[in-house]
Amino acid sequence: MVFTPPAWVPQLPFDPPDSIPLHEFWSNERYGRQTLDKSRNPYTCGITGKTFTAAEMTERYQLLARSLAKRMGWRPNEETPWDKVVGVYSFNSIDYVMSHFAVHRLSGIVTPANAMYSAAELEHQLKSSGAKALVTCIPLLETALKASRACNIPDNKVYIMRLPGEFPPVPFKALDELVEEGRSLPELEPLVWSKGQGARQVAYLCYSSGTSGLPKAVMIAHRNVISNIMQIRWHEEPGRRAKGVETHNQIGLLPFSHIYGLVVVALAGTYRGDGVIVLPKFELTTFLETIQRFKVNFMHIVPPIVIQMLRNPDLCGKYDLSSLRFVYTGAAPLGAETHEDMVKAFPSLQVGQGYGMTETSTVVVSTGENDVMIGTSGSLVPATRAKLIGEDGSEITEYEKRGELWVQSPSVTLGYLNNEKATSEAYVWDHDGRWMRTGDVAVVRKAPSGHEHIAVVDRLKELIKVKGHQVAPAELEAHLLSHPSVHDCTVIPVPDEGSGEVPKAFVVKSASAASKLDDEISKEIHAWVEAHKARYKWLKGGVEFIEIIPKSPSGKILRRLLKDKEREKRRANGAKL
Known part of the structure; x- marks a missing residue:
């Protein structure tokens, strides 16, 4: 079954142009850019106020x-x-x-x-x-x-x-x-440029691990980026129109070297006339000061920053954050519990999510301000189609049933540089055209609004198989983060003779738990999971306390590093791998 954007999502007003470079599209009002007289200054330094x-x-x-x-x-x-x-x-x-x-x-x-x-x-x-x-x-x-x-x-x-x-x-x-x-x-x-050159010519080589393996150079054409800028702009339109918002200030904190920060924040926002308040890196006090000083309305951030705000209510309370209207997270799933906690802590805010990849030059699923559903990444953006493929290769036609997410979009990129094998594995053809196999596991849900939403629940290669049951690390991580003794965490599989694999949690203690003994907190965490989750999801692999969870600058958990560390430790102890 092929899923399409809900009825409230407008179609693109014109086909993404395929014969112009990105800078011309961004600069020229004839391509739908917000008129310059109504645009805010595109980039302003959040530290010095310098702007152009x-x-x-x-x-x-x-x-x-x-x-x-x-x-x-x-x-x-x-x-x-x-x-x-x-x-x-x-x-x-x-x-x-x-x-x-x-x-x-x-x-x-x-x-x-x-x-x-x-x-x-x-x-x-x-x-x-x-x-x-x-x-x-x-x-x-x-x-x-x-x-x-x-x-x-x-x-x-x-x-x-x-x-x-x-x-x-x-x-x-x-x-x-x-x-x-x-x-x-x-x-x-x-x-x-000749006809179609913008669809063929590479604008960016951005590096991604893709659906598997080591980082690879993704060849992103000018038209890919142009398409996604248009998709983001028109997907947001109904929600912003309902709020009476034409332009606003947003925070430019996410690394512009990452596809999320580059396309969603630095390019799409300014194309539609928004101002981006640029910060070179994250520091919570500076971040809060910048929101207050520049009256930031919209934040594109990542789940770890949400956690920082929730863990520091006294510091947040010292700043006027009343200008904030919407918090949008991406790069990693935001757990439903964390979403609900954010809304409770900041009642005037709406919180939404988005989903995308470097290989789709970014967003394929996004939350509109007019259609928020906790626990999902939102709905498909314009000109995008999706389907879910089950483990047996069949197309999933039911709500709430897991499958690998495949997408079609004009933003889907050209492939990997000098890597035909990886390209052929990720960019596939069937009777219905060319699809991007995301390697992510998703479900489709019917929102209270009646619209279809997509929730990305985990990576195919990161699912833990316990006696044949699939356990999503992201689900357990979201639950653990709701425990007061947990500041940050991740979950990985470890081998188990009886079950094949079992979950193990790596935990960073919260400040309030710093003086507690590890064994005491470990017992609390085990009990917390066992009181709320099915037996096969229990942390049979144990709980280990560490100083920091390894993450990319975009906030994506680097579970691979902890898996490697765990494998070496088990090898040194003579355990089966």
Whole structure:
């Protein structure tokens, strides 16, 4: 059974254009962009207040493109895009997207890199993408240079992005200097693209683990991103219209190197005229101060930040958060208990979720302000179809029955760079066209509104099989987080002779439980699960206390690291693996 968006979701007013670059779509009102006279300044620094209008940003990326063309020896309509790959390795900045658009103006490709990467990880990305230049920031410069030099990128092709704060001078050109240099250079010739080039040409190489395996470079075409910007904008429209909202301020905290922060926040929000208040990294006090100072209305965040707010009510109470209207979480599921706790703690807020992947250049399911259902990620966005495939390969036609989520959308990307095997496994064809196999387990639910919602309950490869029963780590994690002694947690499978696998919890104690003995808290946690969950979901693998749960910058739990650690410990103890 193929599922489609509910009746309240509008169709796209026109087909996503397939023959223009992303920067032209973003800048030009003829493609549905909010008119410039009604738009807020797209990017404002939450630390300093420094800001640019949309017109100023457009001018800046055009000037930067001129300077890059001269320094790199590139021309917009010469060379191939693969000859013009630029890495961007930086914390968030009001110039982050501007640097991307300058590369796109030259018909080049941007590969955004996680600011948490080590030199070795960055080196891998720069080499595999074929990057010829690197944009970084001073706090990351030492790591950036180790990687860039290992990739034979000359130092004079490493450029510095502005961040708030005082930094020592460095012998590298800053983007601001290149923008000024561009003023004295001739205008670049217009890009000349053939019909359909925007659907074929890569705009971004973003790295993802995909449905399985090590990180791979996802080839994201210009039209993929354009499509998702349109899908997000028109999916939100009914809810915003009902609230009388034309534009608003939102927080730009999520890493712009991650597809969630890049497309959903930095691009889609500003296309529809919203202002993005940019923060380089998360610190709770600064975060709350920024909401108060800039009267932030809408927050795209991740579940760990929700938990931080819930765990610090006294600190939150010191700030005026009354401007907030909607909190939107993604990158990892938000448990129903946590959702309910957030609404109780902040009664004026609505809370919603979204779901997407790098391979779908981001959102395929999203919560509208007009149709919230706790425990789901919302409804399909416009021009998207989905189906659930059971373990036996059959299509699921019932509500509340689990299956792997497959999606079709114009935002589904081109595939993985130089990895035909992974591409053929994840991007599949059947009688009904090309589908993206997400590797995520989902159910379809009927909301009280009568509309179909999708809840992503776990990853296929992360389900725990206990005597044939499927146990979703996310379900247990959401329940554990509602216990007062648990600050953070994750659940992994461990081998068991009688059951095959059993769940084991890794727990970070809450501040209120810091003085309690581990054994005491462990007994409380076991009892908490056993009082509320079926026997096969009990924590037969035990409870282990750790200092921090390993996560990606987007908030995704890195269970793999704990599985590896557990496997090594069991091997050292002579246990069966």
